[in-house]
Amino acid sequence: xxxxxxxxxxxxxxxxxxxxxxxxxxxxxxxxxxxxxxxxxxxxxxxxxxxxxxxxxxxxxxxxxxxxxxxxxxxxxxxxxxxxxxxxxxxxxxxxxxxxxxxxxxxxxxxxxxxxxxxxxxxxxxxxxxxxxxxxxxxxxxxxxxxxxxxxxxxxxxxxxxxxxxxxxxxxxxxxxxxxxxxxxxxxxxxxxxxxxxxxxxxxxxxxxxxxxxxxxxxxxxxxxxxxxxxxxxxxxxxxxxxxxxxxxxxx
Amino acid sequence: xxxxxxxxxxxxxxxxxxxxxxxxxxxxxxxxxxxxxxxxxxxxxxxxxxxxxxxxxxxxxxxxxxxxxxxxxxxxxxxxxxxxxxxxxxxxxxxxxxxxx
Numbered sequence: 001x002x003x004x005x006x007x008x009x010x011x012x013x014x015x016x017x018x019x020x021x022x023x024x025x026x027x028x029x030x031x032x033x034x035x036x037x038x039x040x041x042x043x044x045x046x047x048x049x050x051x052x053x054x055x056x057x058x059x060x061x062x063x064x065x066x067x068x069x070x071x072x073x074x075x076x077x078x079x080x081x082x083x084x085x086x087x088x089x090x091x092x093x094x095x096x097x098x099x100x101x102x103x104x105x106x107x108x109x110x111x112x113x114x115x116x117x118x119x120x121x122x123x124x125x126x127x128x129x130x131x132x133x134x135x136x137x138x139x140x141x142x143x144x145x146x147x148x149x150x151x152x153x154x155x156x157x158x159x160x161x162x163x164x165x166x167x168x169x170x171x172x173x174x175x176x177x178x179x180x181x182x183x184x185x186x187x188x189x190x191x192x193x194x195x196x197x198x199x200x201x202x203x204x205x206x207x208x209x210x211x212x213x214x215x216x217x218x219x220x221x222x223x224x225x226x227x228x229x230x231x232x233x234x235x236x237x238x239x240x241x242x243x244x245x246x247x248x249x250x251x252x
Numbered sequence: 253x254x255x256x257x258x259x260x261x262x263x264x265x266x267x268x269x270x271x272x273x274x275x276x277x278x279x280x281x282x283x284x285x286x287x288x289x290x291x292x293x294x295x296x297x298x299x300x301x302x303x304x305x306x307x308x309x310x311x312x313x314x315x316x317x318x319x320x321x322x323x324x325x326x327x328x329x330x331x332x333x334x335x336x337x338x339x340x341x342x343x344x345x346x347x348x349x350x351x352x353x
Contacts, residue, residue, distance in 0.1 A: 026263050033267055033290050037274035042282050049286045052267075056293045059260070063304045068315050072296075075319050080289065080326050087330045088282055091337050111276035119269035123262050153312050161313045168320040175324035182331035 021062050028055030042093060046084045053077045067150045260301035268294035279344050281336075285329050292322050 028051060035048025053076045060069035157165050271290030278284055296315045303311020 022259060026259075029263065029267055030270070033270040033274075036283065036286050036290060037270060037278065042280055045283050045286055049289060052290060052293065056297060059263070059297055060300055063260075063300050065300050065304070065312060068296075068300060068312055071316070071319060075323060076289070076293075080323060083326055083330060084282065084286065087333060091334065093280070093282065093337075108277045111273055115269045115273040115276075118272075119265050122265040149312075152309055153316070156309045156313055157316065161310075161317075164313075164317055168317055171324050172320065175327045179327045179331040182328070182335045 018062060021058065025055045025058035025062065028052070028058065042088045043085065046081055046088060049084070050077050050081050053081070065149070067153060257301055257305050260297060264294045264298040264301070267291075267297065281333050281345050282330075284345065285326060285333075288325070289322060292318055 032048045032050070032052030032055060035051065036045045039045045039048060053072060057069040057072040057077075060066075060072060268291050271287045271294060274287035274290065275284050278287065296318055299311040299314045299318070301311075303309065303315075
């Protein structure tokens with residue numbers, strides 16, 4: 001349908017409905033991905049990410065992978081994006097990003113050029129060389145077994161892929177512990193005393209850190225006297241934060 | 253599977269490229285994490301497409317594990333963002349240039 005006029009046999013799209021579904025899903029995915037990059041507001045980026053994830057689920061459905069599609073929507077769109085949105089809202093960074101200030105002058109054009117060259121190269125390779133598509137058969141666990149796809153996947157996860165499965169269990173435990181440790185507040189006043197630094201602008205930071213690299217950072221109040229104004233906000237934020245951390249656990 | 257494999261590979265490559273582009277040009281750490289998610293999704297599309305083409309369940313299992321890794325990565329990453337934000341009240345990558353404080 002899309003480019004079925006091309007001569008190359010590998011680019012032949014055989015049935016029209018599938019081609020239409022693929023085209024729609026591809027447009028959804030690309031549009032969402034562009035939205036993630038282009039949107040100035042992080043909340044809009046997160047919502048664009050949801051669009052891309054739904055498009056990906058559509059592709060999984062087109063490939064006949066119902067279970068992975070459902071997991072994609074539930075885990076990615078339902079949990080991970082909600083976690084993103086929660087952190088954005090919690091931190092209050094849902095304002096437009098400062099685009100004008102660009103420390104590395106030529107970085108954006110170079111990045112664009114690099115990605116363009118790479119992607120076009122990959123696409124040409126995929127379109128013009130059949131060997132770029134890998135083996136034509138494999139000796140792994142067969143896909144279409146009796147009992148359906150979910151049963152087959154479950155059996156494979158608990159037999160062939162048992163070790164990776166256990167490793168992911170350990171990984172999740174480590175991630176949970178890491179998140180708790182990272183976001184834990186140290187109330188002993190020695191380390192991580194937070195309030196004095198909130199709202200401090202960069203010039204102050206540079207002044208104090210350039211003169212004496214290690215002292216003057218911990219526990220001292222703001223030099224510009226902004227402690228009183230910012231402290232109140234953060235006290236409220238701390239309460240929200242403690243409530244929110246339970247939500248974060250639920251999301252996982 | 254009637255849409256042939258190179259289409260999926262092309263879509264995957266384009267999505268990965270967009271994710272990499274966003275990771276390089278954006279400065280907000282949260283958006284950079286979202287771009288990493290885009291790249292992981294591109295890998296997932298390739299995994300599932302190959303799994304169907306080669307009739308191999310390993311692709312689906314890999315997607316399963318990628319999902320878990322992505323979830324763990326986001327949880328830890330956002331924990332780091334929250335911890336940094338408490339110190340700096342900012343989520344711009346260029347401002348996080350000090351090992352201490």
